[in-house]
Amino acid sequence: MGGTTVRALDGVDLDIPAHTFTVVMGPSGSGKSSLLYLLGGLDRPTAGEITINGERLDQMDENALALFRRKTVGFIFQSFNLVSSMSAFENVSFPMQFAGISAAARAEKSRSLLGQVGLADRGHHKPSELSGGQQQRVAVARALVNDPGLIFADEPTGNLDSASGIAIMQLLSDLHKSGRTVLVVTHDPRMTRFATHKIFLLDGRIVTEGQYQAAVSEAAQASPG
Numbered sequence: 001m002g003g004t005t006v007r008a009l010d011g012v013d014l015d016i017p018a019h020t021f022t023v024v025m026g027p028s029g030s031g032k033s034s035l036l037y038l039l040g041g042l043d044r045p046t047a048g049e050i051t052i053n054g055e056r057l058d059q060m061d062e063n064a065l066a067l068f069r070r071k072t073v074g075f076i077f078q079s080f081n082l083v084s085s086m087s088a089f090e091n092v093s094f095p096m097q098f099a100g101i102s103a104a105a106r107a108e109k110s111r112s113l114l115g116q117v118g119l120a121d122r123g124h125h126k127p128s129e130l131s132g133g134q135q136q137r138v139a140v141a142r143a144l145v146n147d148p149g150l151i152f153a154d155e156p157t158g159n160l161d162s163a164s165g166i167a168i169m170q171l172l173s174d175l176h177k178s179g180r181t182v183l184v185v186t187h188d189p190r191m192t193r194f195a196t197h198k199i200f201l202l203d204g205r206i207v208t209e210g211q212y213q214a215a216v217s218e219a220a221q222a223s224p225g
């Protein structure tokens, strides 16, 4: 950034076992999105190794990375990232156009996925006609179109009230129970109740839960309210 080097992640060394529901906790700026973007093949590390399902992400060329993103990972963004001019149904079916799936099969799959996230009757609504929680459900359905084994979510509940947030986490938890590996980054401690594994980040480094809690309560005392 300008003349300064920002180390968004520094010496991070971690293992995420398959079929777990891992929650990465960290305050704003601690490197959560950076970590998720690296693991999702949306960004490349300056140094270090990333191995997913036995394959080295940091050594893949752009074509291999694009294939990895399409086949292996379902990504859910904090801000939903839905196309505003498209209905919920179109938002879900759109990515399948690039996977060589017939129109009839796309339509059936989209209907089934919208049903799975509880939006069977909302397919024709545009994002602006849906609540935040419903928009995030559409984003979850879209992340599932190519049957990914990995689901990565960046603050999926950040823009939601707590009831909608818990419902989204419940949905992600169901996906974990159906055999997927789920990784969620968040700063919201209420979201850890579904986690099988927890990782704590401070200033781009992995710390223990004790170190993390101490830093969080210190920050709260420094700026009460």
Ligand SMILES: Nc1ncnc2c1ncn2[C@@H]1O[C@H](COP(=O)(O)OP(=O)(O)OP(=O)(O)O)[C@@H](O)[C@H]1O
Pocket (backbone or CB within 6 Å): 001, 006, 007, 008, 026, 027, 028, 029, 030, 031, 032, 033, 034, 035, 187
């Ligand atoms: N493109 C960039 N150029 C320079 N610095 C960046 C860039 N992206 C992120 N950073 C810096 O890297 C660090 C980690 O950012 P990151 O977005 O990963 O944090 P985060 O934990 O996701 O924060 P938030 O909770 O606010 O989303 C921050 O200090 C940030 O300012």
Ligand SMILES: [Mg+2]
Pocket (backbone or CB within 6 Å): 032, 033, 034, 154
């Ligand atoms: Mg972030």
